[in-house]
Amino acid sequence: MISELSLHGSEQTLVNTTANWYAVQTxxxxxxxxxxxxxxxxxxxxxxxxxxxxxxxxxxKIVEFPLxxxxxxxxxxxxxxxxxxxxxxxxxxxxxxxxxxxxPIPETQIExxxxxxxxxxxxxxxxxLKIGQRVRIKSxxxxxxxxxxxxxxxxxxxxxxxxxxxxxxxVRIEGYDVEAI
Numbered sequence: 435m436i437s438e439l440s441l442h443g444s445e446q447t448l449v450n451t452t453a454n455w456y457a458v459q460t461x462x463x464x465x466x467x468x469x470x471x472x473x474x475x476x477x478x479x480x481x482x483x484x485x486x487x488x489x490x491x492x493x494x495k496i497v498e499f500p501l502x503x504x505x506x507x508x509x510x511x512x513x514x515x516x517x518x519x520x521x522x523x524x525x526x527x528x529x530x531x532x533x534x535x536x537x538p539i540p541e542t543q544i545e546x547x548x549x550x551x552x553x554x555x556x557x558x559x560x561x562x563l564k565i566g567q568r569v570r571i572k573s574x575x576x577x578x579x580x581x582x583x584x585x586x587x588x589x590x591x592x593x594x595x596x597x598x599x600x601x602x603x604x605v606r607i608e609g610y611d612v613e614a615i
Contacts, residue, residue: 451511454538455480457530457599458506464525465500471523477516478509482547482603484557501551501559502601505530507544512536530598537598546579546594550605560593560604569612576610583612 460468469481482501487494500506508529510516517529517536531537550557553575566582571592581594584604592612595602 453478453509453511455507455509455541455544456512456536457539457596458508458520459527459530459599460504460506461525461527462504465504465506468523468525469506471525472506472508472520475519475523477520480507480509480544480548482507482551484551501547501557501603502596502599505599505601507539512538539596539598542580543594543596546581547596547603549576549579550594550603555605557603557605560591560602562595562600562602566593568615570615571607572611572613574610576605576607580615583607 458468458472465481469479472479483498484501485496485498488497508520510520512535517534520526520529521534528534529536566584568580569583569592570580571577576592579592579594581592584591584593590607591604592607592610593602593604
């Protein structure tokens with residue numbers, strides 16, 4: 435992370451000049467629209483989604499849903515101008531964090547979600563966990579991914595949590611070799 439020291443009168447402040455990931459809370463069912471509007475403004479976004487089959491009386495259809503309802507992840511340099519642009523986007527409630535300034539999300543958490551979704555493994559939203567054994571997958575397509583190991587009804591699951599929004603996702607890791615962290 436690169437930072438600059440900025441002088442304002444006799445006061446010194448540390449100015450962050452590196453882009454970080456932040457969670458943006460959106461109106462219900464406006465995640466895709468908000469992501470599109472932010473991208474139109476040149477702001478990098480990440481909206482993790484999953485597909486699910488829905489049945490109606492006359493048909494079945496595969497529908498795409500946001501993995502974390504009411505949240506879009508945004509990568510930007512945290513300054514007043516950028517925050518204002520994001521918060522003024524229609525459908526955005528706030529940047530998640532203290533006083534609307536936003537709390538950065540570690541790059542490793544975003545990359546873990548991206549990697550799991552890229553593998554096209556069946557995953558689902560999972561209750562947020564803070565306790566449990568932290569593990570790292572040692573080999574295979576998910577090598578290096580860290581999360582919390584759980585065992586429910588005989589299956590081993592890896593739960594990846596995004597602390598800032600207190601949301602988690604789980605994926606089955608049967609057959610993967612894991613190590614304790």
